[in-house]
Amino acid sequence: MACDMVYGIWESSIQKLPKYLGALQKYNPGTIVEWQHKARDTSTGAYVIGYSLLLLQLSMKNHIYLGSGFLNNSADTLYEGDGVSALFLTAMLVSQERGRRGICLISDRHAGITRAVRECLNFVPPNGVHRYCLRRVCSNFNSKHKNVVLKDLCWRAGSEYQIRKFNRIMEEIKSQSLEAFQWLERIDKEKWTASHDGGWRCGILTTNMSECINGVLKGARRLPLTAIAEMTFQRSVHYFRERLARSTVMLANNQLWTDFAYKMFTCWHQNSVEHTITKYHQFQQSASVVTRRPGGHGVNTHVVKIANRECYCGKWTQFGIPCSHAQKVCAAYMINAASMVKDYYDIMTYKNTYSKSFEPVHSEDYWDVPGFELVHDPTIRISSRPGRNQTTRIHNDMEWA
Numbered sequence: 001m002a003c004d005m006v007y008g009i010w011e012s013s014i015q016k017l018p019k020y021l022g023a024l025q026k027y028n029p030g031t032i033v034e035w036q037h038k039a040r041d042t043s044t045g046a047y048v049i050g051y052s053l054l055l056l057q058l059s060m061k062n063h064i065y066l067g068s069g070f071l072n073n074s075a076d077t078l079y080e081g082d083g084v085s086a087l088f089l090t091a092m093l094v095s096q097e098r099g100r101r102g103i104c105l106i107s108d109r110h111a112g113i114t115r116a117v118r119e120c121l122n123f124v125p126p127n128g129v130h131r132y133c134l135r136r137v138c139s140n141f142n143s144k145h146k147n148v149v150l151k152d153l154c155w156r157a158g159s160e161y162q163i164r165k166f167n168r169i170m171e172e173i174k175s176q177s178l179e180a181f182q183w184l185e186r187i188d189k190e191k192w193t194a195s196h197d198g199g200w201r202c203g204i205l206t207t208n209m210s211e212c213i214n215g216v217l218k219g220a221r222r223l224p225l226t227a228i229a230e231m232t233f234q235r236s237v238h239y240f241r242e243r244l245a246r247s248t249v250m251l252a253n254n255q256l257w258t259d260f261a262y263k264m265f266t267c268w269h270q271n272s273v274e275h276t277i278t279k280y281h282q283f284q285q286s287a288s289v290v291t292r293r294p295g296g297h298g299v300n301t302h303v304v305k306i307a308n309r310e311c312y313c314g315k316w317t318q319f320g321i322p323c324s325h326a327q328k329v330c331a332a333y334m335i336n337a338a339s340m341v342k343d344y345y346d347i348m349t350y351k352n353t354y355s356k357s358f359e360p361v362h363s364e365d366y367w368d369v370p371g372f373e374l375v376h377d378p379t380i381r382i383s384s385r386p387g388r389n390q391t392t393r394i395h396n397d398m399e400w401a
Contacts, residue, residue, distance in 0.1 A: 010376060013224030018370035020226050020361070024233060026368065027359045103128035104200040106207055108136040132192045134158040134205040145180045154184065158193050159205055161314030166195040199317040202344075233361075240354045247351035256338070261345035264321050265338070271324035277332055283307070285333050289325040304329040309340060320345070 018035075025031045103123075107113045109132055117123055117130045137158060142151040150173060157169040174181035189196040194205060223231070255262065277287045285306035292299050302325045304311045315323040320342030322330060330337040343349060 013226040014376040016226045019367045023367040133207040203319045243354040257345040268324040272328040275328040287329045
């Protein structure tokens, strides 16, 4: 087959994988590889592959990047057994060794992930928190109750930033289905709602940011394992180079923040023009802000405390960008609202994130011989079946109507 000619056959690729990952570590210091073997072949002494974790640890402040996890060439089985525990615990160990705090893990409610979080005893505030993907919560909720209206209310409740609005939506769910209300009440509100999160999510409600990597690495699916590792590394390098070039253009244009932060700040600044405020405590720099929708309807009052960097609408806490209410109060107290934007939106922070350089892996003639032999498990290999070819599109339970 053409694929075998380009990427090699399955058996030889398995044997080659330890050598390649060893070379990747050799030429890119800081790369971590962790092996978990299923068994040992008593006749040859070789290890049967079970799980391999490749962690690209880059020497940059507050950033860790997971390269890939390989488990029998099937990403779906990564969550079976202890594979996910190994991946998560290794990542957290690297984080703690670097003195990193403030990590927010967003995932589904899979038992393996929950167990891995519990086993990492230091993964508690201020080091980190575990949150649930809201789309996954809504998907599970809809599977249980099978009601489109309730599903939409579940999303609205989880994505609402104000506690009073969250409570109002929950009462609406309760009026329609007590069972559905009780199902949601059994989940810790901090885990799935923006209103009770405390700002850990930074406005991110789902796992879309991590799952978008499916599109980047889609072409690597169903290839021999060493080919997957090589393609993952090469595409990661390309990903970093693209974003480094983008940050250079932003700096040349004297842009202060990333596009997202600039758009949010500008939009909220325009909205603040219509607000009216009443100043209160000079030391706390507090005030009440009254907002009105077009036509004079929807009058709401929000309390802002600049000294605490909080507005009770919840948006400033979540996004790290002064909301329209906060910007109005900043103007009244003659404070530069732009100075209140979190530094992780700064263009230099963005550039430093992607400025770490990778080194190419030399020819195979220069690779070291590993201290063990690796073989595949033929019992779990996917066999080709007659009929229509399987789609390469990656499906998941987030695809809900």
